[in-house]
Amino acid sequence: MNETEKTSKRKQCILRAVNEALAEVDYSKLSIEDIASRAGVGKSTIYRWWKHKSDLVFETFKENTASVFELEFDKSLQYNLSQQLLKLSMALNQQAGRALLVVMAENREAAGDFFKQYLLPRREQTRKLIQLSIERQEIRADYDFETMLDMLYAAVHYQIIFFNCVPDEAYVEKLVTVSLAPIMMNKAD
Structure with missing residues (x-):
């Protein structure tokens, strides 16, 4: 095993140790000492790659x-936003995610x-999907998409932070439907 592989393996071990520690304590009690012990490395090894x-x-x-x-660029904006928000809910x-x-x-x-x-690189991908949806004539182009994205993602954070509730599929579907309703193209347009 070369040095690059050893480094990668150590980093993966440390990140697994972070997951293990967070399963037992919240962020305020998370310590570099505990992570190092769980990963079988010295604190200096951790500080070599991460400052905090x-x-x-x-x-x-x-x-x-x-x-x-x-x-999934071959699927609709509505489908993708719903999937993104559900996955984000689970990850957070x-x-x-909570930490x-x-x-x-x-x-x-x-x-x-x-x-x-x-977040910015993922948001850029979503902008590309929005542009593609406009070109496919699924949605209108004259809309403040940045604010719409803020509202969608903020609602997920709000549910988790303030209500300690993971948004379910029904909530996410309603959220996306209500957000996209003003811009959806229908056959009468």
Whole structure:
């Protein structure tokens, strides 16, 4: 095994340890010492790659959701938004997702980094899907799509943070339907 493979294996072990720790304690009690012990590495190894436990949570969330949020460009915008919101609901309800919400609430810099590195590329993919939906004449082009996306994703966060409730399929379907209703093209148009 070469050095790159060893490094990758150690990182994966550390991220698994973060998931294990978060299954037992919340973010406020998460410690680098515990993670290092669970991963069988020294704290210095962790600090070599991550400067703070919030970085570990961010990386763990990214790892846990690496292939979860892929869009299906051959399907409708409504289908994709519904699937995205359901998957997001499930991901944020897991330990790493809940810890990530805490990190973003407590640390503006970490929240900004998460937005730039993780959410912005996914939002760009959604913009491409919106453009494709316009070209397919599924939706009208004259709409504030940025605000619509904010409203959709904020509603999921709101349900989880304030009501400790994971939005179910019925809620998500209604949310997406109501959000898209003003712009859906129908045969009379």
